[in-house]
Amino acid sequence: MNVKQALAEQVGFRRDAEALLLHCLDREDRAWLIAHDTDELPDSIVTEFELLCEQRRNGTPLAYLLGYREFWSLKLKVSPDVLIPRPETEYLVEWAIEITEQQSCSTLVDMGTGSGAIALAMKSACPQLDVTATDASTDALAVARENAVALSLDIELTESDWWGSLGGQEWSLVLSNPPYIAATDPHLQSGDLRFEPVAALTDGDDGLGAIRTIVNGAPAHLEAGGWLLIEHGYDQAASVAKLMTERGFGNVTLRHDLAGRPRVTGGCWLA
Numbered sequence: 001m002n003v004k005q006a007l008a009e010q011v012g013f014r015r016d017a018e019a020l021l022l023h024c025l026d027r028e029d030r031a032w033l034i035a036h037d038t039d040e041l042p043d044s045i046v047t048e049f050e051l052l053c054e055q056r057r058n059g060t061p062l063a064y065l066l067g068y069r070e071f072w073s074l075k076l077k078v079s080p081d082v083l084i085p086r087p088e089t090e091y092l093v094e095w096a097i098e099i100t101e102q103q104s105c106s107t108l109v110d111m112g113t114g115s116g117a118i119a120l121a122m123k124s125a126c127p128q129l130d131v132t133a134t135d136a137s138t139d140a141l142a143v144a145r146e147n148a149v150a151l152s153l154d155i156e157l158t159e160s161d162w163w164g165s166l167g168g169q170e171w172s173l174v175l176s177n178p179p180y181i182a183a184t185d186p187h188l189q190s191g192d193l194r195f196e197p198v199a200a201l202t203d204g205d206d207g208l209g210a211i212r213t214i215v216n217g218a219p220a221h222l223e224a225g226g227w228l229l230i231e232h233g234y235d236q237a238a239s240v241a242k243l244m245t246e247r248g249f250g251n252v253t254l255r256h257d258l259a260g261r262p263r264v265t266g267g268c269w270l271a
Contacts, residue, residue, distance in 0.1 A: 001046050004037035010053050016062050020052045023066050061192040072121035076147050081139035083200040084192060085117040088257055089177050092231050092264045093121045095255055096175055099227050099266075100126050105172035109134065109221070111162060111214060112178050114200060116144030116155070122175070123153045131155040134166070137199070162210065163217040170223050177231040178210035179203050208239060215243045222269040229266040237262035 003021070010017035018033055024045050041049075052065050063069040063084045068077050071085035072093055078084055099105060100122075106129065110119035113133035123131045133155050135141050141157050148155050160166055181202045187193055193201060203209035211230055218228045228249065232240050237254050244252045249267030257263045 002038050002040050003033055006041055006046060006049060007033070007037075013053075013056060016056055017053055019062060020056065020065060021049050024049045024052070059191075059194060061195055063192075064195060069115075071115075071117045072124065074117075074120055074124060074147075074151060076115050076117055076120070077143055077150070078115050079143055080195060081137065081197060082114040082143050083177075083196055085115060088263055089117065089231055090121075091255055091257055092175060092177065092229055093118060093125070095264060095266060096122060096173055096227075096229055097125050099173060099229075100129065103172070103225065105226075106130060107171040107223075108132070108173040108175065109166075109169075109171045111174065111176040112136075112200070112210070113144050113157075114140050114177075116147045116157075118175055118177060119144070119155050120147055120151060120153050123155050124151070132158060132169075132171070134158045134160040134162075136161040137197070140197075140200075162213045163221065166221060168220070170221055170226075172223050172226045174214070174218050174222060174226070174228045176210075176214055176229075178214060180207045180211060180232045180236060182207040207233065208236065208243075211236075211240055212243060215240075215247050215249075219248065219269055219271065224269065224271060226269050227266055228269065229264055231264050232262075234261040234263070237265055240265040241267075 007017055018030055061084055063078050064080055068075050069085050072090055108122055108129050109132040111134050113119050113135050116133055119131050119133035122129060133144055141159055145157055179200055179202050183202050183204050241252050244267040250270045252267040254262055255264040
C-alpha cells in the first residue's frame with residue numbers, strides 16, 4: 001500500500017488522517033505526503049496508521065493520538081491526564097502579557113496548570129517572570145514538568161489543591177483556566193470532552209465552585225495592585241464579575257474572543 005492509497009481509505013477526516021500518517025512516519029511536513037504519494041509504506045506503518053485512524057473515528061481526540069498540541073507557538077506534550085489546550089485560552093495569556101508589560105510584574109502563579117500551557121506560554125513571552133504552576137494532580141504535574149524540560153523553560157511546579165499548599169506566598173498575577181463546566185451540561189458527553197479528565201472540566205456542581213475558591217482566596221496571595229484573570233464559560237461572565245466585585249476587586253473587566261463571546265474576566269486587587 002502506498003501513501004495515496006492509505007489516505008484514500010480514510011474517508012471523512014482527511015486532514016486528521018494526514019496528521020496521523022505523518023506521526024507514524026515521524027515527519028511533520030504535509031507537503032512530503034504530496035511529493036511522496038506513490039511511496040510504498042511498510043506493513044508495520046500501515047497497521048499502526050489504521051489503528052490510530054480507527055481510534056480517531058471512535059472519537060479519541062487527535063491531540064491524544066499525536067501526543068501533543070500546539071499552544072502559543074509551543075509544542076506541548078498532552079495525555080489523557082491533562083486538558084487539551086485550546087486557542088481560547090490564548091486570550092488569557094495575551095491579557096496577562098499586557099498587564100505584565102504595563103506594570104512590570106515580576107511573579108505569576110498559574111492555578112490548575114494541567115499541561116503547563118499558560119505558565120509556559122507566559123515564561124516564554126516574559127522570561128523575566130518568576131512563574132509558579134500548581135495542580136492537584138501529580139500526573140498532570142508530571143506532564144507539565146516534561147514540557148518545561150523539553151522547552152528549556154524554568155518554572156516552579158507545586159502540587160496544591162488550589163490555595164491549599166501555597167502558604168502565605170504572594171504574586172503579581174494569578175491566572176487560571178479552572179474547571180467551569182456545570183455537571184449537567186450535555187457538552188460533557190460529546191466531542192473531545194468525553195475523553196478529557198473530568199476534574200479538569202467540571203467541579204461536579206454548577207461550574208463556579210473552583211472559581212469561587214480562587215476568587216475568595218486570591219486577595220491573600222496578591223500583591224497590592226496585582227491582577228486575577230480567570231477563563232470561564234460564555235454564560236458565566238456576569239457571575240464571575242459579581243464574585244470579584246463582591247470580594248473587593250476593582251477595575252473588573254471582561255475580554256471577548258474573536259467570535260464576540262465573553263471569555264476571560266479580570267480584576268485588580270487594590271487593597
